[in-house]
Amino acid sequence: MSRRAMFKFRLYVAGDALNSAQALANLTALCRAQLPDRHEIEIVDVFREPQRALADGIFMTPTLVKFAPSPARRVVGTLSQTQPVLQALGLETIAA
């Protein structure tokens, strides 16, 4: 995996719910630590864009989708447990 690959994330949140805010905070912290300058985060509020949540099949909030680099991955929750998140996103090697 190229070290210069861009990580593209989309985080589905439910308005200003506590767990959504936590997830956003955890994600930004993680990206800052692990992927400085090579990440993009898009935030989708399912309350504002429910059709999009429906189309994307998002039923639980918060949900983090990593769609680049492939393979695409989904992580549900506040992202408070870092280890499984890193593992799912394929960042474990970098962290080590």
Added chain:
Amino acid sequence: MKSVRSPLVTTPPKAPTGVAGFDEITGGGLPRGRTTLLVGGPGSGKTVLALQFIAHGARACKEPGIFVAFEETSKRIVANAESFGWKLPELRRKKLFFMDAQPLPDLVRSGDFDLGGMLAALEVKTREMGAKRIVFDALDVVLALLPDLAAERREIYRLHAWLLAHELTGIVTLKSGGDETNSISQQPFGFMQFMVDCAVILNHSVVLGVSQRSLRVQKYRGSGFDENESAFLIGNSGFEVAVAHTLSRVDVKVSNERVSSGIARLDTMLGGGYYRGASVLITGFSGTAKTTLSGAFAEAACRRGERTMFVCFDTNSTEVIRNLLSVGIHLDRYVKSGCLRMISARAITGSAETYLVRIKALAQEHGARCVVIDPVSAWSKSGNDLSTQSVADRLIDWSKGEGTTLVCTSLLDEMSGQGEGGSQLQISALVDTWIHLNYLIQAGERNRGLSIVKSRGTTHSNQVRELILSDAGVTLADTYTAGGEVLMGTLRWEKERAERALHEAAEVAAKLKRVKLDAEEAELEVRLKSLQTELVAKQVEKALLVRTTQSDQGELSRGRTQMKELRGADAAIPVRKTSPP
């Protein structure tokens, strides 16, 4: 006046489910605008019931619905339900929406989450479609992903509050213990049972190898309901819940019309035949001609042009037709004309409930006015012991309600040894007419006897008759009682012959006597005539005699006078001398 209506007003509005029987148990359906919990083990029919509820709403009640599938994909659910004929693909265009919410297998969890996203999406969809009904199928799947019990409770509350706020009539299905080994804690579900307004428990058990399904309404806030367990079946058109007699059906039209039993002498014994719409039970050991008797009934019904259904459990229907032909009962032509429908029910396997439902469905399809079930005791095979009683109740209930004349045969257990024991189904108490057939073994012969145990509302003979089967048909013959014993078969024939001989002898003797008397009479008459003739002769003779005597005397006196004149003498003296004599 208001006080009269108030109890009705408090009953919550209901959303009909379209499930036969279920709406009767609940008095109209599920609570409208409330949440119903549907709990059941694996394969207990949760999804089918929920889907039927949604489909019925969309099709018949103008209530569009949303089906949220957490476990199975909507594609598979629709495909599986295709055989029920609910036309889901057609409904899907406008009135039915399936939401696939199966958690992906590679889903990673990290920390707490909630169902806010789903509810937001559903909210849009609900508004867009004007949905009135919603189903969350297998909610436990998504609850299991939540990190702790508190979170599970929180999400259940969230869902419940959302449903209430949107006034949707909801069904939430959950798995119950069963043989599930996954460690879903029972607690949140137990808690959910307290929270919802209505809870229905589905059961699927196997008793001695026979599958038995049952359903029970555990609670229903603000409404009365049938609290007992009711058997149900997943049939060709979906759920069917078996319910006994509901109050609305008590008053059934009673007919005074009589229908022939197919045997003229039996009709006479019954005072004219069975009542139309009556239930008739024919009991007897195997080989006592139960099938023949019911076949005769079926033939008579077809001859009257009534559509008839003959359900045989023991033998194949073609065998029944062939066998009945040997006693002069021709069923084949009615099968050909479509008047008679023969069903080999050995092909149907399952619980007594299944049999009843199938028979009801088939009879309705055929438009049968007369139904024969041969033998109904096949239902009480192992595994059905508990349910058959109520099934038999409902069978009779149903036939009465439909005005169908029902003839059931019931095989008695030969080992039970009791001459006339009731059938195992205990339906003998329910039926209107009970005919018992038995064997009488006597003088090296086995003969069939028929007697009427009971017949409600008809005068009936108390006599045991001998049932005679021959290729000319079925007839009943009088039996003889001699020295307290009933004579049948050869003994009866001998007795009949002896009586006939006696009668003939008596007749001959009488004839002989008459002839003899005739002869005597004739003889007397002849004698009378000859005597009369003789009498006449004698009278003539007598008359003659009188006449001659008179003339003689005249002559004599005349002669004497002449002589005196001739002598011309002293008349007096010579006369004295000459006539001393």
